[in-house]
Amino acid sequence: MTQFPTPELRFAKHVGFGIYVIDTGMIRPQSESCYVVLMRSPSQYHVAIIDSGTNNSVPRVMGTLEDLGCSPEQVDFIILTHVHLDHAGGAGWLMQLCPQAQLIVHPRGVRHMVDPSILMAGVVEVYGEAVAQAEYGQLIPIPIERIIAIEDDVMVDLCGRMLLCLDTPGHAKHHICIWDAMSSGIFTGDTFGLSYRELDTVAGEFIFPTTPPTQFDPKTLRITIKQLMALNPEALYLTHFGKVMDVPVLCERYLKMLTLVEELGQALKSSQNRFLQLKEGLLNLYTQELRDHGCQLSDSQISELLALDVDLNAQGMDIWLGQVSKSNG
Numbered sequence: 075m076t077q078f079p080t081p082e083l084r085f086a087k088h089v090g091f092g093i094y095v096i097d098t099g100m101i102r103p104q105s106e107s108c109y110v111v112l113m114r115s116p117s118q119y120h121v122a123i124i125d126s127g128t129n130n131s132v133p134r135v136m137g138t139l140e141d142l143g144c145s146p147e148q149v150d151f152i153i154l155t156h157v158h159l160d161h162a163g164g165a166g167w168l169m170q171l172c173p174q175a176q177l178i179v180h181p182r183g184v185r186h187m188v189d190p191s192i193l194m195a196g197v198v199e200v201y202g203e204a205v206a207q208a209e210y211g212q213l214i215p216i217p218i219e220r221i222i223a224i225e226d227d228v229m230v231d232l233c234g235r236m237l238l239c240l241d242t243p244g245h246a247k248h249h250i251c252i253w254d255a256m257s258s259g260i261f262t263g264d265t266f267g268l269s270y271r272e273l274d275t276v277a278g279e280f281i282f283p284t285t286p287p288t289q290f291d292p293k294t295l296r297i298t299i300k301q302l303m304a305l306n307p308e309a310l311y312l313t314h315f316g317k318v319m320d321v322p323v324l325c326e327r328y329l330k331m332l333t334l335v336e337e338l339g340q341a342l343k344s345s346q347n348r349f350l351q352l353k354e355g356l357l358n359l360y361t362q363e364l365r366d367h368g369c370q371l372s373d374s375q376i377s378e379l380l381a382l383d384v385d386l387n388a389q390g391m392d393i394w395l396g397q398v399s400k401s402n403g
C-alpha cells in the first residue's frame with residue numbers, strides 16, 4: 075500500500091489515498107475546493123492538480139505543493155473539470171509556474187484556455203469590470219502545445235495511477251469528471267452539484283444542483299449521473315465542497331432536488347418576470363428542503379449563504395427555459 079505524506083498543511087487537508095483538498099478561499103471558507111493528487115515513483119512524487127481555482131487561489135495551490143515537499147516541476151498534469159472561471163481562472167498562471175505540466179481539458183474548453191478573452195468578457199457582463207478584476211484578475215493564455223484535449227473515456231497515466239476522464243455534460247457541455255480507481259472516487263467538478271458543510275445536519279449532507287448560465291440541461295445531467303453511478307463510487311470529490319461519501323443516499327437526494335428544480339422551472343416557464351420569480355422560487359425551495367433536512371440555520375442565514383447560488387442558478391434556469399421554449403416553438 076502506497077504511503078502518502080501527511081505533514082501540517084496550511085490550506086489543505088488529506089482525505090486519504092494521496093488526495094488533498096485545498097480550500098481556495100473563494101467567497102468564503104469551504105465554498106470552493108481544488109485537489110492535489112499524488113503518486114509515487116521510486117524516486118519522487120508525481121502530482122496532478124484537479125481544477126486550479128482562480129488566480130487568487132494559485133498561491134494556496136503552490137503553498138500546498140511546498141507543504142507536501144513537492145516542487146512545481148513534479149506537477150505532470152493540471153486537469154480542468156470544466157472552464158467556468160471559478161474552476162479554471164487560475165490555470166494559465168499555474169501552468170506558467172509548473173513548467174513540466176500539461177493541461178487536460180474537454181475539447182470544447184481548449185480554445186477558451188488558449189484565448190481566455192471570451193470567458194472574461196462573459197464574467198464582466200455578469201459582474202461588471204471591477205468585481206471581475208478583483209475576483210479573477212488577469213487571465214493568462216496557455217500555449218496550445220501544452221494542452222491535451224480529452225475525449226470521452228480516456229485514461230491519464232499519473233505514473234501508474236490511472237485517472238479515467240469521462241465526458242459528463244449536463245452542468246456544462248465542456249465538463250469532464252475523473253474516476254480515480256485507487257480511491258474508488260470521482261472528481262465531479264459541478265456535475266454532482268453543491269454540498270456545503272454549513273448545511274450538514276444529523277441527517278448528513280445536503281446536496282442540490284448548480285444550474286448557472288449557459289448550458290444547464292437537466293435531461294442530459296440525469297443521464298450523466300446514471301453513468302457515473304454505474305461506476306459504484308465510494309466517494310465524490312466535489313468542487314463545492316470537498317469529499318463526500320454515502321454516495322447512493324446523496325445521489326437520491328440530488329436527483330430529487332433536480333426534479334424539484336425542473337418542476338419549478340416548468341411551472342414558471344411562461345411567467346412574466348421569470349428571472350425574479352425563479353430567484354424567489356429557488357430560495358423557497360432550498361429553504362423548504364433544508365428545513366426537511368433538519369437545518370437549524372435561520373431563514374436569513376440561509377438566504378445570505380445561498381445568495382450567489384440563487385442568483386446564478388436562476389440566471390441559468392432562465393436561459394435553459396428560453397432554449398426549451400425556442401426548440402418547442
Ligand SMILES: [Zn+2]
Nearest residue numbers: 156158245264
Ligand atoms: Zn461550473
